[in-house]
Amino acid sequence: MAARLDARGLDAREVVRRLRRPRGFLSREVRAAVRQVVEEVRERGDEALLEYGERFDGVRPDPLRVPREEIERARAALPGELAEAFRTAIENVRRFHERELDRSWELERGGARLGQRVRPLRRAGIYVPGGHGAYPSTLVMTAVPAQVAGVEELCVCTPPGPDGRANPRLLAVAGLLGIGEVYAAGGAQAVAAMAFGTESVPRVDKIVGPGNDYVTAAKLEVFGEVGVDAPQGPSELVVVADGSARPERVALDLMAQAEHLSGATSVLLTPSGALASGVEPLLSGRPSEHITLVLVRDLEQALEISNLYAPEHVHLNCEGAGAALERVEAAGLVAVGDLSPVALSDYAAGPSHALPTGGTARWASALGTHDFLTRINHMRFSREALRELGPHVERLARMEGFENHAASVAARREKEEG
Amino acid sequence: MAARLDARGLDAREVVRRLRRPRGFLSREVRAAVRQVVEEVRERGDEALLEYGERFDGVRPDPLRVPREEIERARAALPGELAEAFRTAIENVRRFHERELDRSWELERGGARLGQRVRPLRRAGIYVPGGHGAYPSTLVMTAVPAQVAGVEELCVCTPPGPDGRANPRLLAVAGLLGIGEVYAAGGAQAVAAMAFGTESVPRVDKIVGPGNDYVTAAKLEVFGEVGVDAPQGPSELVVVADGSARPERVALDLMAQAEHLSGATSVLLTPSGALASGVEPLLSGRPSEHITLVLVRDLEQALEISNLYAPEHVHLNCEGAGAALERVEAAGLVAVGDLSPVALSDYAAGPSHALPTGGTARWASALGTHDFLTRINHMRFSREALRELGPHVERLARMEGFENHAASVAARREKEEG
Known part of the structure; x- marks a missing residue:
């Protein structure tokens, strides 16, 4: 009622x-349980990943990485109407995220050129929940923004069903998106595997995607070692x-x-x-x-x-x-x-359905291209611009007690011919 | 050598x-020590904040919050050349970050209006390190991007000197920036205070700024409860x-x-x-x-x-x-x-000097306006757009086993007059 x-x-x-x-992923009990799982996977790699998988999912997938032929088979077996629905979804998600994409820029002020180089992450990991159901739509909603951002290496972890295999609809979507790296691994142990790398799972730079409390807590646990998106x-x-x-x-x-x-x-x-x-x-x-x-x-x-x-x-x-x-x-x-x-x-x-929950929308946003980019700031000074700004910088550096900082600027100002 | x-x-x-x-903030020892401090402050508020402050900084600031007159006095006492240097820095940092600022946008596709509303955070907390030295420049480099983003409430925590007071040069910069809320509190305990709130320190939505290993580890510890920037x-x-x-x-x-x-x-x-x-x-x-x-x-x-x-x-x-x-x-x-x-x-x-270190530049960026904004996605469908997309959505929802999702769409398609 x-x-x-x-x-x-x-x-x-x-x-x-x-x-x-409920915000169970922040509870002391969940965090402590997850910390243990993360530590074990960090230290023992695949062995711990498979042990925990067997304990929590009841199966020991072999192979852990889904063969490419299985992905291709799943894609070919997708009924026409579903394929069309997924293609429509992919196209809409792509268009939305192309619009929000940040671009590199440069500005010039008084002889100084300043700017930002916007670059995709090299390798991102996507968690797609499973277990009770299968959520192929989640792969669309996480992988498409990554692809729009230009991420070249994407790996996907998803818990296997009772037969030890990843859901075929999810694999079909991976096929539609051209993603060839999927592991039948779920839970906090899969998050740890992506964060630290194991014999089978090469480490990633950032982990995104929704999951249960243990998955979400594991993302919080590995944050700092790798990037993660907002808790979902x-x-x-x-x-x-x-x-x-x-x-x-x-x-x-x-x-x-x-x-x-x-x-x-x-x-x-x-x-x-x-x-x-x-x-x-x-x-x-x-x-x-x-x-x-x-x-x-x-x-x-x-x-x-x-x-x-x-x-x-x-x-x-x-x-x-x-x-x-x-x-x-x-x-x-x-x-x-x-x-x-x-x-x-x-x-x-x-828009992506990977969204901030539990009140985190106060400071977090929907998953998007921003999650898959870094901004590299840069500056290039002319002699004139250096002469203008230099004395201010030297004054501030000396006030904070950093003599070499000041000297590194002064050395360029003094030698007029250099 | x-x-x-x-x-x-x-x-x-x-x-x-x-x-x-070194990436000490990720070490098990630092994380465990910090977890204890964070828990204590979460549970006991100001009492724990002051206790840890006394233990680590050797003083018990009273009042914890710097009086506005002290900020004003510090500003007035700033020598002219330093004031001019700071003003130049503030202006340059402001111009750079105005350029990188994301703006709200909208697009229309086949009768559907989709867009993103870009909004500033309501309240952000800035940590400025102290102790051995004082880093008023760090306040410029963190607060100005927040102000450009439009954050209205900014609070600053910084460890007090041996006299129990915040550094006067730092206070002077707070004065120049119009920031009136500064606490003479540092370390992991100050981070915890901003994350959970205490009797004296109202909680914030996000915590940014560099610090020592304990401060950085504390930011990782409270992430999820509040937002934090990349580890520095x-x-x-x-x-x-x-x-x-x-x-x-x-x-x-x-x-x-x-x-x-x-x-x-x-x-x-x-x-x-x-x-x-x-x-x-x-x-x-x-x-x-x-x-x-x-x-x-x-x-x-x-x-x-x-x-x-x-x-x-x-x-x-x-x-x-x-x-x-x-x-x-x-x-x-x-x-x-x-x-x-x-x-x-x-x-x-x-550009801000608050930058990702320790290899986190693989997935993290310089502090900037992005850290102080959220993007609220939105959509508004016309009847025509709904009729076009609806059947695809119903098919996907049914495949994932969500009958009510499908029905919520179908109900709008069926009643043509509604």
């Missing part, structure tokens, strides 16, 4: 406190709706997010008692336990709560949704208007 | 292995130089980086035995112990080594330096040509 909350008399902070969601925990949706929204559609949107189960959260914020009452009887089964219907004073309060909560997804299903978008300050993705159900972006609209 | 290495017969990987630098460990410089470089200048550049001591690394990569022999006698004192002179076959090999090493700074002091820049694939900052000593960017050229 869905929970109900009357927030009309409550402060936004109090509402967010009551909506408190259980799914979240906040629907901001007024009396103009249709109860049956809002109910489906809430149920859609909640059917992820395992910690998922769907919240309706509405000033319309009629909408809440219309939605409630349409919620059923286990997903409904993940849904909270919140009665608010007005859309103003709804947006205040949403901004503090900083959810993965916001759906603005209200009059003036376009204007409301301008007031969203923290969210991974915003769906605007009734005709934009979040499910569109989960699969094919363009 | 500087070390020498003949790398002409060695593989680049082997050279990098021999140049192995001991300073590093790789000089790529040929026979055209002047030994006395190269020696000063190497000494300048090495005078940071505490783990700093300066490396000369040169095919010119004459240059190496000219530089060697000019290196002296404790900094020289941090310097390695490496003889390489040619500039080709030098760049290969540099790219694998992925240093904080590269100085290209050779013929064709501009062309060589195009081949640098991993570095925080590249100084191009003899007239561009790295010290210029340490203080005032424009």
Whole structure:
């Protein structure tokens, strides 16, 4: 059964406190368990990777790396309609991320040329969750931004099914994307393998992609050794709706997010008692336990709560949704208007579905090309520009006690002929 | 005394292995010690913050937060020439970061409007190291990108001197930048205070800035709870130089980086035995112990080594330096040509001196406006666009077993009048 909350008399902070969601990947227990796994894989490589795989997934894949022919077979076996759907998704995700791509630039000021060289990472690792289900869409949503950024080496880790093999639909997508390096390895141990490298898995520069609490905690654990993207925990949706929204559609949107189960959260914020009452009887089964219907004073309060909560997804299903978008300050993705159900972006609209959860949207963003690039700053001074700036730098360096810093500049200023 | 290495017969990987630098912030001992400090501050707030401060800095600042009048006094007491030098630095750093700033955008495809809203973080925390010295320049290099990004709330933590007070030059810069929230608190305990909040220090959304191994490890420890920038460990410089470089200048550049001591690394990569022999006698004192002179076959090999090493700074002091820049694939900052000593960017050229070290330049970049922004993706579908994409999404959702996802889309397609 869905929970109900009357927030009309409550402060936004109090509402967010009551909506408190699970962030298990930050718990001491999960972090400690994962630390152990990471250490073992770091020290013992494949041996530990396979041992933990057997313990957690019940199988010992052999070979660990999926043969290229298996990927090719899976791609060839993909039914035509699914292949077309995936191709459409890939194209939309590609177009969206081409638009957001940062480019190298240069500027000149008083004889100094300054700039930024934007470069792709050399090698990135993508984690695609599995186990209960298979999420080939996640490979589209993580690999395409990497490819748009220009990353040449991509490797994918995904837990094997009971037969010890990676999911064939996932392999089919790897085939469509031209990715030939897939390992049937999951969990914290797979993250550790990508971070430190093992006999079978060459180390990567950065690890991205969603996973369960252990996978996410493992990414936090190896951060610093390699790069990682923002933590992606259980799914979240906040629907901001007024009396103009249709109860049956809002109910489906809430149920859609909640059917992820395992910690998922769907919240309706509405000033319309009629909408809440219309939605409630349409919620059923286990997903409904993940849904909270919140009665608010007005859309103003709804947006205040949403901004503090900083959810993965916001759906603005209200009059003036376009204007409301301008007031969203923290969210991974915003769906605007009734005709934009979040499910569109989960699969094919363009933005990645790899999004910050658990309130991390306060400081983190959707996965994108930015995750697969570095910016190398550079400078080139002319004699004139050096003469202009040099004395300031020498003064500041001496104040901080760095005589050689000052001298390295002065040496260039003094020798006019050099 | 500087070390020498003949790398002409060695593989680049082997050279990098021999140049192995300290990355103490990743050591098990430092991480475990820091975990304890972070936990204590999380649980006991100011009490633990002050206790650890007393233990590590030997003082118990009272008040913890620097009074605004003290900042104002420090600003007023800044000698004119230093004020002018800082203003020049601030202006250059501002101009550089205005250029790299990402902007919101929107695109339309077949009736779907997709875009990205780029927003500043609400509140960021800046760590400025202290203790042995004071680094007011670090406040310029971290706060200005945040201000350009539009962050409204900035707080600064810096360890107090023996008198229990924050360094007056640092406070003066805070005054110049209009920053009124400074705490005389340092170390891992200050990082924890900003991450979780204490009675005196309101929590922040993200923590940036360099520090010692404990500070850096603390940032790794709190990552996930809040955002953090890339790890910034001991300073590093790789000089790529040929026979055209002047030994006395190269020696000063190497000494300048090495005078940071505490783990700093300066490396000369040169095919010119004459240059190496000219530089060697000019290196002296404790900094020289941090310097390695490496003889390489040619500039080709030098760049290969540099790219694998992925240093904080590269100085290209050779013929064709501009062309060589195009081949640098991993570095925080590249100084191009003899007239561009790295010290210029340490203080005032424009790019931030908060740079990735320890090889993290493989996946991390200089601090910049990107660190202080989030990108909120959004989408708005028309009926036509929904009709086009809907069937693909429904197919993919059903394949992954998410019936409500499919239904939430189908409900909008079926009701033509809605």
